[in-house]
Amino acid sequence: MRCPFCGDTDNRVMDSRLARDETEIRRRRECQECGRRFTTRERLEAMLPKVVKRDERREEWSRAKLLTSLEKACAKRPVPIDALERLADRLEKRTQEFGETEVSSRQLGEWILDELGGVDAMAGARFASVFRRFEGLADYRAFFEALETGDAPSPGAPEAPEPGGEPGDRDA
Secondary structure, three states, rough: OOOOOOOOOEEEEEEEEEOOOEEEEEEEEEOOOOEEEEEEEEOOOOOEEEEEEEOOEOOOOOHHHHHHHHHHHOOOOOOOHHHHHHHHHHHHHHHHHOOOOEEEEHHHHHHHHHHHHHOOOOHHHHHHHOOOOOOOOHHHHHHHHHHHHHOOOOOOOOOOOOOOOOOOOOOO
């Protein structure tokens, strides 16, 4: 492990602890060269399915892309980063339990909506507006009514950009 401050590889582990959810190990390290301390995290590399895009391209699962998408939906909302990390953990687990070698971006987006609506309704609406390509007030009204009644919003809208994409990122 390279020191992020001086780049030296000679360091020692000062402390190791399991994270709250016991899915990663947090290690506190000290660089033997510069004496500075830093933290590393170890996470089991899970076998996650590939994501099948609208245009049939296949991409490797990307937790970073998922978190970016969640952060954009929750921008300027009172949602702690820890809540987004836990949400990403649940989505990764759900994707693993799906049991297939591939999952469509459409299915993944629906799972994100299921989870995000429970965390913050406005963040869910932001995500849904891009994912389902809302065109007006009626789309938002239907989303919030479905959220209030506990019904899953109808996935009948055309497939939208993959999570992490911007509204202007619509490529075939």
